Amino acid sequence: MTDQTLVSLEPVRSVLESLTQNQVQFTVYDRVRVEPTDASFKEAISFAKAGLFDAFVAVGGGSVIDTCKAANLYASHPDNDFLDFVNAPIGKGLPVTGKVRPLIAVPTTAGTGSETTGVAIFDYEPLKAKTGIASREIRPLLGIVDPLHTLSMPSRVAANSGFDVLCHALESYTALPYHQRSPCPPHPQLRPAYQGSNPISDVWAVHALRVVAKYFKRAVRDPEDLEARSAMHLASVFAGIGFGNAGVHLCHGMSYPITGNVKTYRAQGYNVEHPLVPHGLSVVLTSPAVFNFTSSMCPERHLEAAEILGADVSGVRRSDAGRVLSDTLRTLLWELQVEDGLQALGYSSEDVPALVQGTLPQERVTKLSPRSHTQDDLEELFHQSLKLY
């Protein structure tokens, strides 16, 4: 399973060669939609059901891997309705109890971490909001993380993918601690995939952040910088392992309506026929506002993150932690030539109510924010994110 750009590139070619050499029969599905929708998921599911496959190989970014997870899940559960496993409140959020087929994920972008997680995200077009399926059961059996594959990423794709890594790390490190999450599920099998920050996810988040601080700019600047691109590819895995059990919160929750409501904006470096806000970009644009907002709940972690990203935090008061991390992020975005806020994507103040409405169904992630928030708070965060510099 792959997309129409990748199908003629080296990563897919080498997988097909390997399958052929090892006498594995296969069929290629290359109609994955970049930033998938319920319709594109369903098309892949129909393909998977019809093919009666023993196993799946996904070669691509998060869109491909997520689509393949969904195709695998529903092909193995042919009697279930599409909304059965989709997160509540949009879907029924039923736990997956059956077995899926083996899925091997070969990521070609360095951002999603999807090869490490049990999450598949898509745009639910009837509500113009992103939602997803979250279950440990759909996690790939194996990830093959080959840094040579990321050399095919254009510079802007490397930047946007890296922002996803950055936000995975920052959000999972600052997520509501696991012991403050409530209510407790009545049975361990009903535990959510996202459990809040914990001592294991913290290790991965901080480590990923250190790698980002050291290698991100180099990986964007020079696509041939194999050391930097290798490091970012691994950072994507590391952050994935972290957020895959801790969860993400406001940047991700607010990003879904930002991509879902896109009007005409079409990102550079993506070979697609439709308006597109890349996931990493939609996530990072609210990050200066979000971490300024959340810092009061765990200022030490916000300061530590700012320091890892290069800020001088000596003598900074805890009450200034949010401002310092926010400024550090804004500087990083400026240096990486990121669009100047949601305005540059075609949004204005008038769109904020719709963006807030699109965030409300994302409770699965937004409830992991360390600081509780009202609709007014979300409105304010979107307003602050319209212009960054």
Add this chain to the structure above:
Amino acid sequence: MTDQTLVSLEPVRSVLESLTQNQVQFTVYDRVRVEPTDASFKEAISFAKAGLFDAFVAVGGGSVIDTCKAANLYASHPDNDFLDFVNAPIGKGLPVTGKVRPLIAVPTTAGTGSETTGVAIFDYEPLKAKTGIASREIRPLLGIVDPLHTLSMPSRVAANSGFDVLCHALESYTALPYHQRSPCPPHPQLRPAYQGSNPISDVWAVHALRVVAKYFKRAVRDPEDLEARSAMHLASVFAGIGFGNAGVHLCHGMSYPITGNVKTYRAQGYNVEHPLVPHGLSVVLTSPAVFNFTSSMCPERHLEAAEILGADVSGVRRSDAGRVLSDTLRTLLWELQVEDGLQALGYSSEDVPALVQGTLPQERVTKLSPRSHTQDDLEELFHQSLKLY
């Protein structure tokens, strides 16, 4: 499964209460030997075979958890001879292909990391050498890491357990890199449990080392310091995840004859009837000599370790990395009132040939040393470890 000290203490009591409350039938086996032998393993195996148990719970330190792994393995493989799964060259080192029963490990010391690994170590008395069984298949299904359990550890047990964590972290971080290990196994199933240092194990090793640097002394000094003992308990898990796939090398390889050849030394704080060199002590006493010896192969990692442990490495030359880490370790041992080298355990120069002979069968781990070594090198390392201060 537990030992005779723990059987009357809180950690075992709370497990038995939970089993009773949940109407799980059980039989207690409390005859685990601290620093187990082939004979004590076999006794536990007979018990497990006779009981036809559905599952196992191990409550204790590495000795208990390792014994339980072996009991579980052979009870599930009743037709295999004891030496079948024991590491070559002492045993046949056959790969485990069958399934074992679920094993829940509840560690009560903060050192072994055994709850995270697929390794079970014992003294093979016919050769007076430690060896073990290593297979991912025998890894516990679940570890329950409750820091309250470590409050029952006497101060010396906390110190010796912590040395095991320290050496797990240092050895796995400096182990031969995975891509330099040769020959490649002909099939992934024949991959050794210990694969050499790699980007994943490095994350755990460095993180564990940071925790040790911050909390180890406090955890030894005050058994009631819950924060420090909690941190060390987690560090033990972290280092276990790291060395469980990277491996350890010379400190561990050389430690096995140190415990196996013990004459009369009986460590403080251990309630046993036989001479005993605790595992962590036997491991750490050679560490100043070992890391001075290995540093030339990866001086940056040795310097980084020294810095994490508190050394000022500014301006230190790479060629001095071994000396600096060695001095740092000696200072730490002195501060923690550790015996002054192998002499204090009853060994003299005359014992060195026997210690070297006992190290040779440990090739499974010693071959992971980043620097290759001769018998003369081993002899020199033991001589240097006779006296530390």
